[in-house]
Amino acid sequence: MKYGIIGYSGRMGQAIEELFSEAGHQLVYQKDEAGEKELEKPEVIIDFSLKEAFAETVKVIEQKQVALVIGTTGLDQDDFAELKRLAEEVPVIQSFNFSIGINILSELINKVNQYVDQDWDIEISETHHRFKKDKPSGTAIMLGDLIDRDELEMHSKRLGSEFGEHEVDFASTGEVLTLKHRAYSREAFTRGVLISAEAALDLDAGFYTFKDILN
Ligand SMILES: NC(=O)C1=CN([C@@H]2O[C@H](COP(=O)(O)OP(=O)(O)OC[C@H]3O[C@@H](n4cnc5c(N)ncnc54)[C@H](O)[C@@H]3O)[C@@H](O)[C@H]2O)C=CC1
Numbered sequence: 001m002k003y004g005i006i007g008y009s010g011r012m013g014q015a016i017e018e019l020f021s022e023a024g025h026q027l028v029y030q031k032d033e034a035g036e037k038e039l040e041k042p043e044v045i046i047d048f049s050l051k052e053a054f055a056e057t058v059k060v061i062e063q064k065q066v067a068l069v070i071g072t073t074g075l076d077q078d079d080f081a082e083l084k085r086l087a088e089e090v091p092v093i094q095s096f097n098f099s100i101g102i103n104i105l106s107e108l109i110n111k112v113n114q115y116v117d118q119d120w121d122i123e124i125s126e127t128h129h130r131f132k133k134d135k136p137s138g139t140a141i142m143l144g145d146l147i148d149r150d151e152l153e154m155h156s157k158r159l160g161s162e163f164g165e166h167e168v169d170f171a172s173t174g175e176v177l178t179l180k181h182r183a184y185s186r187e188a189f190t191r192g193v194l195i196s197a198e199a200a201l202d203l204d205a206g207f208y209t210f211k212d213i214l215n
């Protein structure tokens with residue numbers, strides 16, 4: 001597969017290039033703050049840049065008309081409307097967390113919702129590396145959206161080189177249930193990105209989440 005990376009020089013961009021190279025795929029397009037370089041038209045573009053780069057990503061996909069796999073967080077409802085507009089023309093696969101484990105955890109939250117009533121306390125905590133620009137994480141926001149509460153306590157830590165830990169605590173006056181996921185390598189995410197990019201080649205235009213690809 002001939003692919004491109006927007007956010008090429010970043011932590012995720014570099015990790016994606018490493019795994020995709022091992023898988024035998026060819027990097028033909030790259031873009032970051034320093035500029036862009038294209039050897040030939042990619043079949044799919046992967047975006048792990050920043051919220052402030054999103055408008056440029058939209059322009060690139062509009063121009064190249066290729067599939068987009070996007071993991072960039074900090075996106076708002078207007079950004080999602082743009083992704084849905086792009087998805088009228090090309091496949092768009094979006095996830096705030098491409099790890100298998102978080103997708104399992106989100107399924108478990110759906111199960112917990114059936115038993116936990118308003119008498120339970122629910123709090124979400126996330127820990128990431130000191131360089132992460134957005135807070136709380138996109139994953140924490142996504143997990144919170146799965147829980148039927150108007151307001152949820154969110155806690156964020158920015159420590160060292162933590163790759164990403166998420167914990168959801170459900171507590172009544174008699175017990176506590178903790179769901180926790182910890183990434184100890186960016187491979188937790190890049191493997192899901194690889195699955196998604198390879199799947200994108202066979203998809204019709206449309207908007208997909210990583211959960212859609214896994215199912
Ligand atoms: N969905 C998921 O599974 C995961 C999502 N992420 C998200 O991916 C994003 C990137 O994370 P990191 O790689 O750690 O960040 P980073 O700060 O290491 O890299 C950001 C990249 O974006 C580039 N960039 C900035 N402005 C740009 C512009 N205007 N045009 C093109 N490129 C531009 C930078 O040059 C850099 O290459 C963040 O939003 C993070 O939350 C990170 C890990 C997993």
Ligand SMILES: O=C(O)C1=N[C@H](C(=O)O)C[C@H](O)C1
Pocket residue numbers: 073096097128129132136137138139140163164165
């Ligand atoms: O910035 C990161 O590193 C990560 N960001 C994503 C998020 O904001 O949820 C996903 C993962 O936790 C790593």
